[in-house]
Amino acid sequence: MLQLPVLREQKEEVIARLAVKNIDARATVEQILSLDTEKRKNQTELESIQAEQNAIAKQIGELFRSGKKDEADDLKNKSTALKESSKSLEERVVSLEQEMNDILVTLPNTPSPLVPKGKTPEENEVVYLSTDKLPELPADAKPHWELTSQYDIIDFELGNKITGAGFPVYKGKGAKLQRALINFFLDQADKAGYYEVQPPIMINAASGFGTGQLPDKEGQMYHVTEDGFYLIPTAEVPVTNIFRDEIVKGESLPIKYTAYTPCFRREAGSYGAHVRGLNRLHQFDKVEIVQIAHPDKSYEILEDMRSYVAGLLHLLELPFRTLRLCGGDMSFASALTYDMEVWSAAQQRWLEVSSVSNFETFQANRLKLRYREANGKPQLAHTLNGSALALPRIVAAMLENNQTPEGIRIPKALIPYTGFDLIN
């Protein structure tokens, strides 16, 4: 959620920046500001009436104590009259504020000045390419969904039976590979100074609102209606919400957390060949990294997180590129996002495996997540997060790129975790 004072003081700047996300926000911003002006006008009036009521109530108390009941009765009547007008004013203020907030939460975050203009994924800016020549596979190379059944390591049909499409069953070395990747990613995060947590994988509505999934993406989450909970689409939600309504000490920043969780996404509206196999699942595993940062440091930290994720991909020996997302391809809450895509040789396409974002104060404002320097006023912190990493497409790329006549080669860094160097 954008900060109202920023909207008031830098209206033109906000409108110009939202234009990078291809949004013409002028009418909305002006509506918010006029509601705000109206609200404040009513609020000032209301508060002066309340001040008078409070003064009268105090006087009545004193009159009662000194036995002047008649005078007290006069004041009572006066106060009752005031109550009428304060009550209606209060309703007005509350409804103006509500109306204003309802509109304010629909505005996406303003992109950072680094964000390139653009509408489609093709206009994302390639900022890094891990290799100048992409691996080439023999003509009979297979896509991963054929390899998974050839080696019987991931069973999509069995998942269909148990749950439905997008819920695969990992088997044998396939299951062990999952476990190996999760442990590998967690160990790496630990080494990089991230504190490991295991959060709930169901969240309440307040948490969903805090990180911006609600009300914007309600339809993308599985909803447990009986209890009002949602299955998490990413560990970002429960981990960042650890700090909801918190004022942390300035010197404790940056706070670095990591968590492994399953993630659940309804992916309503997705279809076609690009959802085949592991490319798009309803349930998948991911290790997430989250940082709570000082506003002056958050962009430096974003670069750190980006190079951390790149390091993981190098260790896994996967060819990848890093994109700086253009305005049109960015998420609602993000100010700057880097996507990491690995090259899937058999599919001849790039697969997104990580998204690293700085949300600046956008989430913190919803979360009421603040920090305080010694004796200072509370300030909104910046929040950042990134996948480090999401498993399915890593597995897809690994299977496809590393296929040999003998079997699937496991990258060196992973062998201590899998306990085998070949899937055959």
Added chain:
RNA sequence: GGUGAGGUGCCUGAGAGGCCGAAAGGAACAGUUUGCUAAACUGUCGUACGGGUAACUGUACCGCGGGUUCGAAUCCCGCCCUCACCGCCA
């Protein structure tokens, strides 16, 4: 699921219609003293939103939402949550 107790500031915890934005202790911060540390003493110490160049000032907030009252942390109603015990159970 049943029964009982309870939700007050960073924490513990008092407060039971007006003198309460809230005692007391602890923590934290600043200072004094001691050679350092520790201790002792003194002071500061909630948040949000308004108004004001500012000093300052107003309002709201004691789990959430309503109600009673001139006046509610305190009384009434509804909801949520936590804890304890019982039941069930990995």
